Amino acid sequence: MYLRILFLLLLCSLNLELSASSNDDFAFDGFRGANLSMDGTATITPDGLLRLTNTTKLLKGHAFYPAPVRLKASPAGKVLSFSTTFVFGIVSENRDLSGHGIILALTPSKDLSGAIGTQYMGLLSPAKNGNASNHIVGVELDTIQNPELGDINANHVGIDINSLKSNASYPAGYFTDDNSGGEFKNLSLISGEPMQVWVEYDGRGMQLNVTLAPMGVAKPRIPLLSSTVDLSAIVLDDMYVGFSSSSDPFLTSHYILGWSLKVDGQARALHLPSLPSLPRVVTSGKSRNSWTLWVSLASTLFVLCTVAGAAFIVRRRIKFSELMEDWELEYGPQRFSFKDLYQATRGFRDQELLGAGGFGKVYRGVLPSSKEEIAVKRVSHDSRQGMKEFVAEIVSIGRLRHRNLVQLLGYSRRRGGLFLVYDFMPNGSLDKLLFDRTRPTLSWVRRFHAIKGVAAGLLYLHEEWEQVVIH
CATH class of the missing domain: 2.60.120.200 (Jelly Rolls)
Known part of the structure; x- marks a missing residue:
């Protein structure tokens, strides 16, 4: 049994x-x-x-x-x-x-x-x-x-x-x-x-x-x-x-x-x-190379025929030269031309200097096309290593939206330098309000309001945005 x-x-x-x-x-x-x-x-x-x-x-x-x-x-x-x-x-x-x-x-x-x-x-x-x-x-x-x-x-x-x-x-x-x-x-x-x-x-x-x-x-x-x-x-x-x-x-x-x-x-x-086939990314490598060759030949003939005009153009291009690589094309809306930033800050004159820190100087500017006031941070970056990841992170941070965070509008770069474009804050930074003795002392009510704003911004960066940003 x-x-x-x-x-x-x-x-x-x-x-x-x-x-x-x-x-x-x-x-x-x-x-x-x-x-x-x-x-x-x-x-x-x-x-x-x-x-x-x-x-x-x-x-x-x-x-x-x-x-x-x-x-x-x-x-x-x-x-x-x-x-x-x-x-x-x-x-x-x-x-x-x-x-x-x-x-x-x-x-x-x-x-x-x-x-x-x-x-x-x-x-x-x-x-x-x-x-x-x-x-x-x-x-x-x-x-x-x-x-x-x-x-x-x-x-x-x-x-x-x-x-x-x-x-x-x-x-x-x-x-x-x-x-x-x-x-x-x-x-x-x-x-x-x-x-x-x-x-x-x-x-x-x-x-x-x-x-x-x-x-x-x-x-x-x-x-x-x-x-x-x-x-x-x-x-x-x-x-x-x-x-x-x-x-x-x-x-x-x-x-x-x-x-x-x-x-x-x-x-x-x-x-x-x-199995279905993968879509192909259309690339025109041969035509691009041929076009580059013809442009180079045409440019050489033009330089030989018009030395004075070519010298002027070369000098102007050197002044406003930029670095642009293929991987940056998708960042078009977030990239500013260096020429616009140069004109906006009047050639990065000292009279437009707002402040300086460990990562570079900040200048006030007015965009020539829209007349919008901006702040431009000039950051030194001599190494190409990590530039792709750096720019990708800049564009990612540019998607941050919070009332207590200064809006990062975009960037521009040329050899040896990176330029970050922010919204202009006409009232200046918090440290000036706290430590500038020429201004009235902030009351404790306003100081507490400022502390809450800073905390709200940090909470958004650390927990509320889709990516964690450590400040």
Whole structure:
């Protein structure tokens, strides 16, 4: 009798495990007509591409399989083995710059409204990053280096456990299957070319493997990343699986072309010829080079024929010369011409000087076109290293809007110098009101009002804006 009861219990346990694994098996060879749970900028294009972000807004996007995936046969049991593969592509408007990458995530909920974009990729926030209560497992394809998160470079793959600070990471690439033991070949995640990722977890060996290769290349035998991690305490019985991404700070489209997953088995192979194609960024390299050549020849002939006129033009251009690189084109509305700032401040005369500090001098100016009063801070910056990140941060800060913060209107730069343009404050700075003995002493009521304004501005910077700004 006892043997019969034991047999029935084992049979029920086996059936439970089989039912837990047989329902969690799906494949998308393109997403036309697919039933996914999406929010933010995520959408499915008419061609069947799953587009997580676009090049019109600096926002985050999420796309999840609508039903939870059962990853445990019992609440106290081990995490079942699972396998998933997907093809992705990152298409940026800038050839060498992009927004933050893509992360494949297992989460206890599809609601990530409390997460922010930027380096947190729409998955977490600074307050929750690293919390054991997150119950999040992710594989990130990161295209921007964030030192505060321990990123190894701006082109890597990482395994994330409850945090965007990866447990393990490696530069993006793959190991070839040859007799030399596997030669490593680098891949650029922002190349605009489709690539395939395989993520496999061995429940018994507690081994998590991540493999990357160009689309069309057979899955390499040697994984890019291999980490021993027990997911039992991290993963809940039912988890949602999907993608999260953010296009900030550079406008970028993140695409998923196809995706399959299977619990307690091998994910179905994607039918690569059926996948939709990535859009191409049109570049006219040959025509640009030819045009540059003809302009150079024409300029040379013009200089030889009109020496006096050319000398005047060269002298004027040197006076108002600026540095403008391709990656700055998207910042057009936030960039001022140096000529306008030079005229506005009357050549940065001492009579227009408002003050000076450790980072440079501040001048009063009036824009010649709009007659708007501005304040121009002249910052010395002799090194080109970090200029892209510096300008991107300036433009990001320029989106701050608060009544107690001086509005940053934009910037201009030339060799050896950076110019920041602010709203002009006709009443001067707070320190003059406090310490200038030629002015009436501030009452305690006005001082308390000023303190509350400063605190409100700091609260907005530290907690209320979508990005944390440490002042």
